[in-house]
Amino acid sequence: MSSAYMDNNATTRVDPRVLETILPYFSEYYGNPSSMHSFGGDVGKRLEEARASVQALLGVEHDSEIIFTSCGTESDNTAILSALAIQPSRREIITSVVEHPAILSLCDHLERHEGYKVHYIPVDRLGRISMEAYAAALSEQVAVVSMMYANNETGTIFPVETMARMAKEKGALFHTDAVQAVGKIALNMQESAIDMLSLSGHKLHAPKGIGALYVRRGTRYRPMLRGGHQERGRRAGTENTTGIIALGLAADMALEHMEYENTVVRALRDRLEAGILAQVPYAFANGDPEHRLPNTASISFEYIEGEAILMLLSRVGIAASSGSACTSGSLEPSHVLRAMDIPYTAAHGTIRFSLSRETTEAEVDLVIAQTPPIIEQLRRLSPYWGANGPILTDNAFAPVYA
Amino acid sequence: MWDYTDKVKDLFFNPKNTGVLEEANAVGEVGSISCGDALRLMLKVDPDTDVILDARFQTFGCGSAIASSSALTELIKGKTLDEALKITNQDIAEFLGGLPPEKMHCSVMGAEALHAAIANYRGEEWADDHEEGALVCKCFAIDSALIEKVARENHLSTVEEITFYTKAGGGCQSCHEQIEDILAAVNGSAPLPVVAAKPAAKAAPAPMTMVQKIQKISAVIDEMRPQFQMDGGNIELVDVDGDTVMVAMSGSCMNCQSSGITISGIQERLMLTLGRPVRVVPASMPQAVGV
The missing domain is CATH 3.40.640.10 (Type I PLP-dependent aspartate aminotransferase-like (Major domain))
Structure with missing residues (x-):
């Protein structure tokens, strides 16, 4: 695989x-x-x-x-x-x-x-x-x-x-x-x-x-x-x-690879980020676009939860990590995303893709191909997602406790 | 990565009964997006027989939340509402072959959604009394909210007492620093030094047979019953499983806002009588009496 x-x-x-x-x-x-x-x-x-x-x-x-x-x-x-x-x-x-x-x-x-x-x-x-x-x-x-x-x-x-x-x-x-x-x-x-x-x-x-x-x-x-x-x-x-x-x-x-990290790896990261965002609605990249490490892409997928995304990614051979703290047992999303005031609707569904000088184009392509259907699959399960996108208005999903 | 059972993985990767149930006549919604997990349970109940003909769910949450929801729908289909109400979060966890302690809340959410859906069908109010904090004791799956609550209500000040009341800290003891911190916050003071030696008088109680134990528990409940009857309710011992005591409450106790406190009161009395930690849990939502 x-x-x-x-x-x-x-x-x-x-x-x-x-x-x-x-x-x-x-x-x-x-x-x-x-x-x-x-x-x-x-x-x-x-x-x-x-x-x-x-x-x-x-x-x-x-x-x-x-x-x-x-x-x-x-x-x-x-x-x-x-x-x-x-x-x-x-x-x-x-x-x-x-x-x-x-x-x-x-x-x-x-x-x-x-x-x-x-x-x-x-x-x-x-x-x-x-x-x-x-x-x-x-x-x-x-x-x-x-x-x-x-x-x-x-x-x-x-x-x-x-x-x-x-x-x-x-x-x-x-x-x-x-x-x-x-x-x-x-x-x-x-x-x-x-x-x-x-x-x-x-x-x-x-x-x-x-x-x-x-x-x-x-x-x-x-x-x-x-x-x-x-x-x-x-x-x-x-x-x-x-x-x-x-x-x-x-x-x-x-030291030898410093330039490579900032050119080739950066380009791969940018391609991965753009490739996913072009296909997935209600998703956005986090961080300062002007001053950011060349290898890191943090993408929030709204209305779904990170661990579920990671498990499905893992099943198709993709290793990433989540900003969601469900992976650590607590239900609070990552302190970094909360400090940035990323809304809860997105913070729980944030995935970090971090590359290195060993990352290949084929790997990036695999992620770009596999991620969108996984997001779609989980959104179909989500009570916050309807046939035409998020449902957070009027007679929206209104659970008993908050 | 969590050490999920194959059953959890299977029900996460291939969840059963997902999506909107158009002809649902009972809907339970619990959780919230800020909490990180939320579940909508939809049931189609036969109005003549009270049998659950179909059940579907939509869940926002982690792998075990989705698997727990899926397990719940499998467990309740074909059951009557009263039968379904006997299902506890433990049953959901068991169906899944177990859940990591940090993930037990997923099964709790499933049981709550079921109660909420049935309350919705019966036109009742369902109030959640459940508060969740960060997991402190991994051995017994006790979170900070429970430790805080018990410490506050019972004026506890030592780790030993917390262990006695909640079991937290009674296993590997790695969480004692966290418990001391919670106690310090609750009592508004610096953490108390750990009491090194137990007073000699407090020797371990002589081992009890199961029969003796049940007799003692039964006696305590009989003794407390008049108080409940005065308030128009009743309480019965249902079962004892190790240190878990299951009781059924009926009448006005049933929807009583303070039933949680009632239970902790019984628990307190039982621990004093038995000299060991026990946990009192409601056996199930009791059947409505005389309707």
């Missing part, structure tokens, strides 16, 4: 070259890089090469500014907790309403249990951050600002450079969760005002379980994990050697 993997914002396939490169480090050179014998092989050296590759991808000045972690979530938590620890007199945090749970649930915890005041900056219908609200929230009380570089659900890109400069004026640290942006947007930390940046390996064809945190030299820092000397004492714990080596190679390849 032909298939289409359209869920690259969730995770990517490990590049075969990456896999091949790291296998010997499981089977032959399995020594601890800290050990004084040859089973460690050239592992120590390979780790430093990997660090240099990540350094190049981010445009970082010093290799010591890169700290390897286990994932994006760990990087996010480390960054925020460190920023708070070094500035105990500043008791406020600024973030956005559309952040990843790695930031939002930490902020919620800090608010409820540690007494921090958290400013959640709203977004508009296109997912664009309110710069007015941001400017108003900034003050000398703010310890750290954490704003995602690009949104995982809609691909909307935030003006993080401008926001970082504004934070600097108030003496606040600026962190960005760039998990979705790294490898798709050219970065140059040397000329940036960003103090800390999180990335995750498995979003760019490295395996799961490896991430990194960039910390600008001169930024005071407190580790989250204490123990050994690894990562210069800033992240204790035996190095995930295979993960780090994989991330290094994946970073090299991401």
Whole structure:
């Protein structure tokens, strides 16, 4: 059966070259890089090469500014907790309403249990951050600002450079969760005002379980994990050697493919989006059309529910994901779509198609061919859909509880 | 992806009895688009025999919502209204070979739509007393709304008490932090420290035989009956299944707005008497008496 993997914002396939490169480090050179014998092989050296590759991808000045972690979530938590620890007199945090749970649930915890005041900056219908609200929230009380570089659900890109400069004026640290942006947007930390940046390996064809945190030299820092000397004492714990080596190679390849992502992948995404929207009425694309990741298409299909769409797509070999939280057991639609004020009629039926450099034209064609009949099939089952489209007027479907 | 049974998948991919039933004379509509699931159940009832001749549905919702709706229509076709009313959400879930705890609400929605449709046919008002929150205890499928309600009504302040009253937190215990947070919100204070040791006097009750248990439950209900009779109603013990006690309420209790509270009162008394968590559920919508 032909298939289409359209869920690259969730995770990517490990590049075969990456896999091949790291296998010997499981089977032959399995020594601890800290050990004084040859089973460690050239592992120590390979780790430093990997660090240099990540350094190049981010445009970082010093290799010591890169700290390897286990994932994006760990990087996010480390960054925020460190920023708070070094500035105990500043008791406020600024973030956005559309952040990843790695930031939002930490902020919620800090608010409820540690007494921090958290400013959640709203977004508009296109997912664009309110710069007015941001400017108003900034003050000398703010310890750290954490704003995602690009949104995982809609691909909307935030003006993080401008926001970082504004934070600097108030003496606040600026962190960005760039998990979705790294490898798709050219970065140059040397000329940036960003103090800390999180990335995750498995979003760019490295395996799961490896991430990194960039910390600008001169930024005071407190580790989250204490123990050994690894990562210069800033992240204790035996190095995930295979993960780090994989991330290094994946970073090299991401840099090589940056232009491809922004031309070929972008064109495929645009074709997929236009192809579906041309055939399906009462459907629309989400996010900021001007500032959006090249690989992400978020499409709302009105009057039907996302999980049902995903199950039918999956049956014809298409992997995508939904903005609907029914997939997570709660009945609330995604916090990102709700923050954007996407109506309930559409938020529940939102599907995210996320491409990668591995996506083929045939896959896009499969999605364009298979999606419209699935939407039609579910709408025929929907009490909100009649023979001629939606029925939400007069003697409309009026259930007992709301 | 959810671990759906083959039956759920089959009834989702090939749903039975879908679409508008033109000659329907009973319609039940529950849910809403903001909740993420909504169901319209349409029945064709034989006015002479009360037999459900045909049933169809339209559902906005996830895979298990559509499968539950489909299962419901299969379960009720050919039954009389009174027989159909005995179908519970558990029956729907069983018909599907089980549902993940996070998805049990889909079967609840099915049972509610059925009650709403029959109330519609009989010209009665059907009021929903059901509120849903985020799932907290995955072992016993207890959501935040229930925990909050029970905590508030019974002035509970510890996780232990919540487990005693609702079972939530009594399984893998991973949700204790969430329960503490709910308690803190309800009681408007910082979470209380977990009580480490139980007082020695509160030793585990001696094991009871099923007969002893039923006798005790029966005694409590007999004891409480006069209160119901004073209000023009009645209550009967129908069955005991493990820690689930099924009761039938009749007369004015039947449509009583506060029947939910009545049930929680009985439940409270039973737990005190038995010294273990029990759940009291209405056995079915009782038959209308004397009409």
